[in-house]
Amino acid sequence: MSQSCQIVPWFKSKEWFEVYEKIYSSPSLKSKQEALEILLVWKARCPSLPAGIESTLGLLEVHIQDSTQVNEKLLRLAYATAMMRFVNHMLDAEIAKGASLHQAAKVSDVPDWIIDLRHDTAHNNVLPSLEILREASLIGLEWLNNNYWSKHRDYIKDFVSGHKEINSTDENKISVLINFCTTLSICASPSCKIKNVSEIADNNMREAIINDAQDLFANSMDFSNLKTVSIVSLVNTLNINAKRLLKSKNTPALVNKALTSEDSLFLSSDLLHYLCETDFYVKGKLSFQYVQCFEVLLTFLQTNDLLMDFVQDLIKFTNEENDSEKRKLAALWVSETLQALKKSVLFSHKIKGSDPDQTRNKKRNELKLLYKHWFPNEKRSGLLLDVHKGVPSEWMDIKFIQPIISAYNPYLIYFIKPLLDLVEPSVSKINIEKICNLAKIISTPESGPAHSIKVYTIEDLQSSQTSRIVAQGQDPDSDCMEICEEEILENTTVCEEEFQTGIWQRASTNYNWSLCPVGILPWQIRIKH
Template sequence: MSEIYQVSPWYDTEEWNRVYNDIFGVTSTLTTKKNALDQLFIWKARCPSLPSGIEATISLLNIHIQDQGRHYDICNDHVLRLAYSSALMRFVNVMFDKETKKGLSLFQAADTFGIPEWIIDLRHNTAHSNIVPHIELLREASVISLDWLQKNYWDKHKSCISDYIVGSVHIETEIEKKITSLMNFCVSLSICSHPKCNIKNLAEITDIHLRESLVNDAKEVCEDLDFSNLKIISIDTLGNILNIQAKKILIDEASSSYVNRALLSNESAFISIEILKSLDYIGYTTDKPLNTEYVQCFTGLLSFLFTYDLLKDFVLELIKVTQSEHENSVKCKLAAKWVSVILKALKNNQQFMEKIYKADTDIMSKDEKELKSLYYHWYPNYKKRTLFLDLHKSIPREFTNINFIQPIISTYNPYLVLFIRDLLTLVRPQLSDSVKTKICKLAKVIASPEKFPVMSPKIYTSDDLDPANNLDSINESKHYEDVKIMEVQMESKNKVDKDGSKQKFGVWQLASKNASWATCPIGQLPWTQLTNEPMESQ
């Protein structure tokens, strides 16, 4: 998902409102303004680049508090006037910098936003004249500027500022609601398009819940469609409606994120463990591939994602599910199996396109049925493939780039073994079989840490998966005997304290108390220093 967040210097809305009330509230006093200024300085420490309105407020409020506090022992009249002048200059500059960049003068910008012209004159006199404005004039300008900031910055933000709580209920935007409805419709239509169902129109759907679900989803996507006679609404018609609406809705930059969120939510049928269990009761918890009957329920959905270039991001989100430590293990395994199925389907397209390129065959004039027939002609051994995508399209180029998939295969993931070979097969230039085999073996090592004790001194590689080297076949006593020998060898190298006692910290021991560290050169240990021998005279 791709969402944009902005870091704010205030802890929450309550803190922001407290500062506002301390400065501009009806009960505001010099003491509350001092408290507000202290809080503004805390915001400045948290976030050095504050909004222009807050920066200007700090400058004006700071000198206002100094003046009201009558700190003339450290701030005489001339210095006070200079401070006021500097604060007003900063206020004008930071608040109207964007306007002057557009080509407006400061006077034009001030007139547009309701700042008195004489305050701009004060700013110019301060910047370009040798005469510092009178203190009473500066005080009046400061009060007017703070009032302007209250109305044009603080009050406007007060009406819209709110807290964002991580983990709170997600509020869908209008476009996200449309995309969610579209994907629910696509999933329902995909299930009803299962080859074994042989459904021609809505009236032929015997399962009442499935029929109602499809009709409700279709109504949300297309409100103008009349559902009074279900016999005349065919599955093909609904498919056409799906594509028409998709071209209208899937135009937002965040469409891919919304699609993934809809399909991988707990309410989605695609990742539903209950549906998987009902169609594959025996194999749903094992490492066996997804069976054909189950995969065909979502063939239409995956074809839809591939057609609208949404499949790559969807596969990456499925991989994130497999990497999550907080997801149910069955759900992670289901996601990994789906990744394998999709990657195998992409492999179909890849090898078909490569064959087409070599044969110099025109495929644009052929329909999908003709292309699939041609594929089977070239690859008769692959007739058992359960999922075919649009053979007119090439696969996402990212999956052919070893640098792109490197983070995927190098991240700890116990379910990586279920799809890593399918991923490596897509890489171009092709990896050798030996390299792919070794990478797959390493993935298996990572996926089965229980077979490789953490306390063992041995560094394991893919060769340890070889039955001849498998730990299960190694005599356990021999293993611990080797460890014991290693410990004895390490102990023989350590110094013993005067009292003969040792304190062990893993493979480390305390140094001797007699060690003379002060006389030890950098890079040496006290007990390893070489004896200084006089050099032979030449």
């Protein structure tokens, strides 16, 4: 078990917060009585309670007794005992260091007169008055709220056996790393025409890159002369240190969290409106200039085997987030990424057919030039990732993507075709077209054919007939309506007779309806011999 974990008397953290709320958030005596009962259960579970809880139990118990106890002498004795134990428990740590009670009280911010009250209780023949003891008790409970309950509430957590908690240091480090990589990716975009750090026009972006680089790489980079620090050198330094910076077991989850956070530039509405507004809203796609801003980032994720986890997280994002603009943006990024992976597959097949060793021996920039030479029409057609890396086999398996394409998602239409294009063996174009059309109908039901009126009962038929008469401008209370009702009853009688003696028959329960194709009845399936 982790050394930061401790055995406690409460069953789970929710129980601790329940007691805290009942004592300090609710004014009712009933809530405080319920809190006391739970505290007594804790005392039974663990006779040696934490000092803050032990003192709270004593003061709360006498506070509740005061609402029902009529014997003033017993009340004063109970209050005095509870206050004495409160002072002893809460100042014990300071006294152990050699401080006097008054010195300990001053350090702990306990009023001096509370110490004097304790002295009178312990040594005088007469106990303090009930009014003073009540006031002291309320001050003691408030002190416990400020110095025990409020201070500990941020640290009360459940420990799950076998579960390793995310280290906040790892989370902060990866958040800085992803922010640095994202900002660097924007600066590295060809459209920005930035060669070194000094050419970054935005002061905030320049300072962010410098600060993040110093946090990540310590003193390994010299920023004394920004004209000598190139963007390319920062990208190379990032790639060299990637494994060291991404060694946390929770890396995929932390990376995805950083990229989809409110502060991330990846799904930033401001950047989208600045670079891609017309394409996004009018054409329903991402502009080439906008996509290039994140090529370094997505290539970094792909090289470090984080890209496909991120794509899967983006797909979840499209189905869970409330912001429709961000959901659409995430869906378009899924589409762009999957299309880029398909390009890598096509290029990989072509290069292996000509020379299997070329992929391993050539650098990425050389392969990129070769790709543009072989596919000249693809120069301005979106994202191009690292062709050294292949596509994970599960993303090429129809069984793996089946839950994605079969689940309701209004943004599925943006990336279902690129998803199906990755499948091997490949799905036929006709089937892809049918699946895409089905996804469009499901995601945009308003664009499909108008719903016909469903008639299951006589009341449904009567309602339909009334609607037709009103649409024709006739009075629904007229003689015409009475004639229609008679026709409905006659037709219903005929239908019931036909059902009993005519062509209608009950379907047999022996058929396996789940294996029956849509539009075909079980007994219409031809058995192949």
